[in-house]
Amino acid sequence: MALLEIKNLKLDFGAGAAAARAVDDLSLTLAAGETVCLVGESGCGKSVTAQSIARLVPTPPARYAGGEIWLNGQDVLRMSTAELRAIRGKVVSYIFQEPGASLNPVFRVGNQIQESLKLHQPGRATDAEVIRLLKLVGIPAPEQRLRNYPFEMSGGMQQRVMIAMALASEPQLLVADEPTTALDVTIQAQILDLLRDLKQRLGMAILLITHNLGIVGDLADRVAVMYAGQIVELAPARELLRRPLHPYTRALMNSVPKLRGSQDRLSAIPGNVPRIGNFPPGCRFAPRCPIARPECSASLPELLEVEPGRWVRCPYWK
DSSP, rough: OOOHHHHHHEEEEGGGGGGGGEEEEEEEEEOOTTTTEEOHHHTTTTHHHHHHTOSSOOOEEHHHEEEEEETTTTGGHHHOOOHHHHBBTTTTTOOSHHHHSSSOSSSSSHHHHHHHHHOOOOOGGGGHHHHHHHTTTTTTHHHHHHOOOOGSSSSSHHHHHHHHHTTTTSSSEEESSTTTSSHHHHHHHHHHHHHHHHHHHHHEEEEEEOOGGGGOTEEEEEEEEEEEEEEEEEEHHHHHSSSSSSSHHHHHHHHOOSSSSOSSOOOOOOOOOOOOOOOSSSSSTTTGGTTOOOGGSSSSOOEEETTTTTTOOOOOOO
């Protein structure tokens, strides 16, 4: 049984004729101990999908219009408020982008980690446990650091504190939503190395949300590429990076800066991600696609398994 199974999820914002679909018929599974990367440009619906796992998207203005979300054998969309509290943090924990905006500036970081422990592991809400968690995420001199306020720490250290808070409840699934945003490339590499190490040591599953295919190469087991509220390609990470099939995935790959060879200008994808509620007819990527045909605007293509373990939403992927 999969740890996480999302089946045909549909999520709207607004109601009635004004409703706009942000996530449309999305299906995704995640096994225990697996790392899946959800990739796409800003506005594709990645974060809304991730927050839906623990029903963190406020309703209203959002509305779950269809589908199922099964987490550790439980139907999340049918849970009561008390049942949701029990899984948030304990079964699934989140790391959000820009840790400086997530940490409370008027409380010491040690107190904030203890708050997480009191909610899920009250018997372990001690300074010793906070120090252990800070050591686990690689913060030097944790005995002193636990008394720091967030503003006294660098962005990379703040993100490590956020990871420590997420791990305090020993979750089975860690959702990392753009965890390296606003960090310089050296610190980005350190955070990704830390996530890889923690996965191996703790055996937890990771859902990594990112817009950058360049960071998923040696971290992900599988990659799901998302565009305009839908998954357009799903494949093992190495296979996808070696041979992307969907035109959007290829465009994302081409936009990653190359370290070798001459490149006068970066390759960019023309146009913009369509706004929810204003999707074009047929294939949603067709207006920006270099291989689009007139028939692409006639009907929405299905996500089909074109090779074992490889799913593509494009009939002209070859």
